[in-house]
Amino acid sequence: MDISPFWAVFLPVLGAVLIACCKEDWERPRQALAVSTSVLTCALVARAWPVVLQGGEYRFTIIQISPGLSVTFAAEPLGLLFAMLASMLWIFATFYALSYMTQEHHRRRFFTCYTLALSATMGVAFSANLFTLYIFYEYLALITYPLVIHKQTAEAYAAGTKYIIYCFGSGALIFLGMFSLGGFAGTLDFTPGGLPELATTDRRVLALIFVALITGFGVKAALMPLHSWLPAAMVAPTPVSALLHAVAIVKAGVFGILRVSYYLYGPESLQSLGLAGILAAAAAGTIIMASVLAIRQDKLKARLAYSTIGQLSYIILGAALLSPYGLTGGLAHLVNHALLKIVLFFCAGVIAHETGATHISQLGGIGRRLPYTCFFFTLASLGLIGVLPLAGYISKLYLLAGSLQADKPLLGLVLLGSAVLSAVYYLPIIIAAYFQEGTYVRTPGLESSPGLFFPTAVLTVFCFVFGLFAHQTTLPLINRIIMAVF
Amino acid sequence: MTQTALLWQPAVAVLIPLGFALFLGVGGKAVREKGSYLSVCALAASFLVLAPLADDVWGGQVLTVNYPFLPPFGLSFQIDQLSLAMAVLFQLLGAVAALYSVAVRPTGEARRFQAAFLFVLACALGLVLAGDLLSLFLFFEAMSLAFFVLVIHRGDKPSVDATIKYLYMTVGGGVLYFAALAAVFVSAGSFHWQEGGFLVPGPFLLPAFFGFAAAFALKSGLFPLHFWMADVYGNAPVPAVVLSSMVLLKTGAYGMTRIIHHVFGAELLLQQGWQQVLLSMAAFTILYGSVCAFSQRDLLRRLAYSSMAQLGYVYLGIFLLTPAALVGSIYHIMSHAVLKGTMLVCAGEIVDQTGKRNVDQMAGIGWQLPLTMAAFSLAALTVVGLPPLNVFISKWYLSVGALAAGQPLLVVLLLVSSILNAAYFLPMVVTAFFGGEERHQKSLRCERLSWSTLLALVLLVAAGVVFALTPDNWPLRWAEGIATAFWPGK
Numbered sequence: 024m025d026i027s028p029f030w031a032v033f034l035p036v037l038g039a040v041l042i043a044c045c046k047e048d049w050e051r052p053r054q055a056l057a058v059s060t061s062v063l064t065c066a067l068v069a070r071a072w073p074v075v076l077q078g079g080e081y082r083f084t085i086i087q088i089s090p091g092l093s094v095t096f097a098a099e100p101l102g103l104l105f106a107m108l109a110s111m112l113w114i115f116a117t118f119y120a121l122s123y124m125t126q127e128h129h130r131r132r133f134f135t136c137y138t139l140a141l142s143a144t145m146g147v148a149f150s151a152n153l154f155t156l157y158i159f160y161e162y163l164a165l166i167t168y169p170l171v172i173h174k175q176t177a178e179a180y181a182a183g184t185k186y187i188i189y190c191f192g193s194g195a196l197i198f199l200g201m202f203s204l205g206g207f208a209g210t211l212d213f214t215p216g217g218l219p220e221l222a223t224t225d226r227r228v229l230a231l232i233f234v235a236l237i238t239g240f241g242v243k244a245a246l247m248p249l250h251s252w253l254p255a256a257m258v259a260p261t262p263v264s265a266l267l268h269a270v271a272i273v274k275a276g277v278f279g280i281l282r283v284s285y286y287l288y289g290p291e292s293l294q295s296l297g298l299a300g301i302l303a304a305a306a307a308g309t310i311i312m313a314s315v316l317a318i319r320q321d322k323l324k325a326r327l328a329y330s331t332i333g334q335l336s337y338i339i340l341g342a343a344l345l346s347p348y349g350l351t352g353g354l355a356h357l358v359n360h361a362l363l364k365i366v367l368f369f370c371a372g373v374i375a376h377e378t379g380a381t382h383i384s385q386l387g388g389i390g391r392r393l394p395y396t397c398f399f400f401t402l403a404s405l406g407l408i409g410v411l412p413l414a415g416y417i418s419k420l421y422l423l424a425g426s427l428q429a430d431k432p433l434l435g436l437v438l439l440g441s442a443v444l445s446a447v448y449y450l451p452i453i454i455a456a457y458f459q460e461g462t463y464v465r466t467p468g469l470e471s472s473p474g475l476f477f478p479t480a481v482l483t484v485f486c487f488v489f490g491l492f493a494h495q496t497t498l499p500l501i502n503r504i505i506m507a508v509f
Numbered sequence: 510m511t512q513t514a515l516l517w518q519p520a521v522a523v524l525i526p527l528g529f530a531l532f533l534g535v536g537g538k539a540v541r542e543k544g545s546y547l548s549v550c551a552l553a554a555s556f557l558v559l560a561p562l563a564d565d566v567w568g569g570q571v572l573t574v575n576y577p578f579l580p581p582f583g584l585s586f587q588i589d590q591l592s593l594a595m596a597v598l599f600q601l602l603g604a605v606a607a608l609y610s611v612a613v614r615p616t617g618e619a620r621r622f623q624a625a626f627l628f629v630l631a632c633a634l635g636l637v638l639a640g641d642l643l644s645l646f647l648f649f650e651a652m653s654l655a656f657f658v659l660v661i662h663r664g665d666k667p668s669v670d671a672t673i674k675y676l677y678m679t680v681g682g683g684v685l686y687f688a689a690l691a692a693v694f695v696s697a698g699s700f701h702w703q704e705g706g707f708l709v710p711g712p713f714l715l716p717a718f719f720g721f722a723a724a725f726a727l728k729s730g731l732f733p734l735h736f737w738m739a740d741v742y743g744n745a746p747v748p749a750v751v752l753s754s755m756v757l758l759k760t761g762a763y764g765m766t767r768i769i770h771h772v773f774g775a776e777l778l779l780q781q782g783w784q785q786v787l788l789s790m791a792a793f794t795i796l797y798g799s800v801c802a803f804s805q806r807d808l809l810r811r812l813a814y815s816s817m818a819q820l821g822y823v824y825l826g827i828f829l830l831t832p833a834a835l836v837g838s839i840y841h842i843m844s845h846a847v848l849k850g851t852m853l854v855c856a857g858e859i860v861d862q863t864g865k866r867n868v869d870q871m872a873g874i875g876w877q878l879p880l881t882m883a884a885f886s887l888a889a890l891t892v893v894g895l896p897p898l899n900v901f902i903s904k905w906y907l908s909v910g911a912l913a914a915g916q917p918l919l920v921v922l923l924l925v926s927s928i929l930n931a932a933y934f935l936p937m938v939v940t941a942f943f944g945g946e947e948r949h950q951k952s953l954r955c956e957r958l959s960w961s962t963l964l965a966l967v968l969l970v971a972a973g974v975v976f977a978l979t980p981d982n983w984p985l986r987w988a989e990g991i992a993t994a995f996w997p998g999k
Binding site: 348405408409410411412416417419420423424426427428432435439442443446450454458459460491492493494495498 | 578580581646647650651654661664669676681683684687688690691692694695716
């Protein structure tokens with residue numbers, strides 16, 4: 024039985040151990056290890072893509088604890104989508120981090136945890152049941168703590184403490200929900216369309232468990248009012264913010280919500296329980312509030328953080344619409360937002376690294392010093408606003424169509440309003456960068472170090488590729504998911 | 510007849526100026542100085558790509574092509590008579606505008622200006638050549654967003670304020686259009702248009718129409734969505750205003766024609782009872798634009814409101830839903846582009862060379878800038894509707910169309926608004942030549958027209974005046990051909 028995709032969970036552990044064995048000043052070996060680990064992991068995941076696209080599946084049980092409880096991996100469409108996204112972006116983020124962190128302290132600790140976080144994310148993606156998901160979810164939270172507090176300032180420690188409290192609190196809720204659900208349903212396996220056993224369980228209990236699970240996962244998914252760890256965590260170095268807080272951790276939270284909604288409960292149960300409406304309302308409220316709060320932020324990374332909070336709720340909204348178009352839009356946005364947001368964070372990192380500017384009010388005229396970086400920023404923000412042909416418009420189109428299909432046009436209005444608000448908080452940055460007078464001057468040669476510049480450039484091109492060629496890249500697998508759960 | 514052989518021409522016709530625009534954006538010092546000439550070459554090449562298709566298209570063929578990227582349905586181009594006419598109009602007038610834009614001082618930011626200028630033109634070409642609602646939107650947004658680079662060119666506070674207003678307008682219009690796209694997606698499952706429209710009455714019909722119409726109305730300044738025009742016209746560099754007037758406003762009219770005839774269908778519009786509202790908006794645009802133009806003392810803002818009123822005529826013709834009215838509209842699109850272009854180039858020269866922007870200060874200016882004011886006067890007389898020149902022809906067709914649609918009051922509107930137009934243009938012409946204390950003095954002449962601006966003016970004046978006077982008015986025949994294509998059997 025071919026279990027090669029699941030080596031993607033264990034290979035980074037090996038890589039991390041080797042990195043930990045490298046001394047602090049052994050730059051070259053550490054770089055080689057980090058890069059090769061991420062590339063190999065991505066390759067392993069990519070091998071499973073054609074098979075799963077055709078309808079195949081991989082499954083592997085590590086431990087069977089009791090009849091309904093096991094640690095099992097499965098490579099099936101939704102998990103593979105997340106795994107592929109994360110592992111592919113991890114490669115670029117590794118190059119970026121290696122270049123960014125050259126002057127920082129504790130690089131050995133950083134890259135060990137960075138690589139282990141990859142293993143945790145792969146574990147979350149490939150979990151075949153809620154128990155496995157929970158284990159790797161907690162593992163992910165733990166292993167990212169050293170990354171959040173990396174700078175070891177008072178602010179960093181405070182952010183780290185907040186982060187850990189939120190993570191363990193949410194973990195407890197998930198554990199509670201998981202335990203109860205397992206007790207009632209007898210199994211925690213992810214089944215496309217929902218567990219059939221739930222049809223016979225008491226409705227109120229089911230509703231309570233759902234609320235517990237969604238609240239638990241909602242913390243990492245930055246659903247308001249559980250979101251405040253995210254802006255605090257921006258104190259971490261930009262490679263951490265870019266990857267973990269725009270791609271891996273927050274998407275793991277959304278992933279958990281998707282798993283609970285469509286692979287444990289299923290659209291019919293949610294419909295009959297009437298729970299989707301509450302989730303949709305929470306998501307809609309988050310979208311609006313986060314967009315409004317984003318406008319008031321002057322720190323660039325804080326503005327991006329609030330933008331992330333709003334955009335994540337697009338995905339949750341897509342899930343809560345319980346319509347094929349809505350879920351298509353949500354899943355497409357899972358991919359598109361990760362891609363676009365990582366470019367934005369990379370640009371923010373370049374700006375901070377090259378000029379030390381962290382606040383938007385300091386960005387006047389910075390287009391003179393960093394023309395290409397600002398151009399990448401422009402393109403990525405246009406993508407988030409929903410401009411064709413960048414990635415992003417197709418998820419918004421499907422989300423809007425989903426809201427109409429589900430007979431909830433008001434939610435469509437929320438999406439439209441948030442698009443306008445996104446323009447309000449992104450366009451002024453671009454105008455200030457290119458059209459305001461400033462003290463920045465053009466420097467000769469490449470505007471930032473190659474390890475920072477080229478990952479950003481390539482990912483910006485990907486923003487076009489994933490937008491123009493969505494039919495060839497993400498949509499086929501997403502269609503498979505839709506067909507399975509509806 | 511529809512033919513789907515591999516039609517490479519529209520994509521290449523758009524890619525050539527697009528590529529040149531990117532090249533202009535990153536090129537060096539030599540590019541900066543020769544940039545406008547490169548633009549002219551790019552547009553000429555683009556014209557040569559499309560010209561050979563003219564025979565087929567005017568024979569009634571509709572050429573389409575679809576590329577399998579750009580989800581959900583791919584990027585499609587479609588060339589029918591209206592598309593080809595608009596594309597050629599943009600190419601030729603764009604080249605003339607590029608010639609005039611040589612006048613933009615070659616500062617460090619000139620490169621950015623020229624690149625954005627050509628990019629906007631390329632997107633406008635893509636817009637009129639697009640074959641479905643999504644492809645159109647791709648070019649519509651790109652064009653609108655790129656244009657802000659031109660508006661903000663000077664970088665002073667009024668420019669930035671005007672740009673912010675413009676951006677709100679653009680984003681708002683884009684969001685509305687996008688909502689309409691989603692409504693069409695859910696109700697019809699396709700974005701491709703067909704003769705007679707493809708949408709059927711249903712819950713999403715009105716939101717869809719509202720979204721598309723509002724986006725195009727914003728683009729053209731149809732009342733009450735005109736609020737951005739005066740500020741942009743007053744603060745952007747004149748070549749950008751020329752581009753806006755010649756090209757961007759017309760794309761709104763083009764889009765409106767398309768959605769009315771090929772997305773919704775004229776019968777559907779009449780059935781739903783929207784025609785009255787639309788006609789009132791157009792009528793109000795004409796009146797409001799004319800009255801505001803009359804009260805404006807700044808020359809460029811006056812021309813902005815005049816453009817608004819003239820686009821009102823175009824929309825009137827579109828909304829009347831009769832063949833004759835459509836002929837008038839399309840002919841007016843062409844004439845207004847040329848005539849307003851002429852007037853704006855002249856206005857630009859006046860501002861550049863004398864520093865005067867206020868119409869009250871322009872007494873006797875005809876002796877300082879004789880050629881410029883001669884061109885302006887000719888254009889002004891034409892715009893007012895002097896027979897047998899262009900605008901008279903358009904208004905004639907509009908009147909015939911109004912009577913055919915059972916709206917005789919609109920003929921009265923056309924007459925009244927013509928008087929208003931005369932009221933704010935003719936005095937300018939008169940005081941320019943007969944208003945100053947010193948007249949007929951050669952020593953007053955201080956005109957310094959660069960050869961490119963002179964050429965641009967000559968071409969525009971010729972285009973504006975010649976066709977109406979020739980026995981074979983082929984732009985008019987084009988317009989008639991288009992109307993016949995849209996109203997088969999009438």
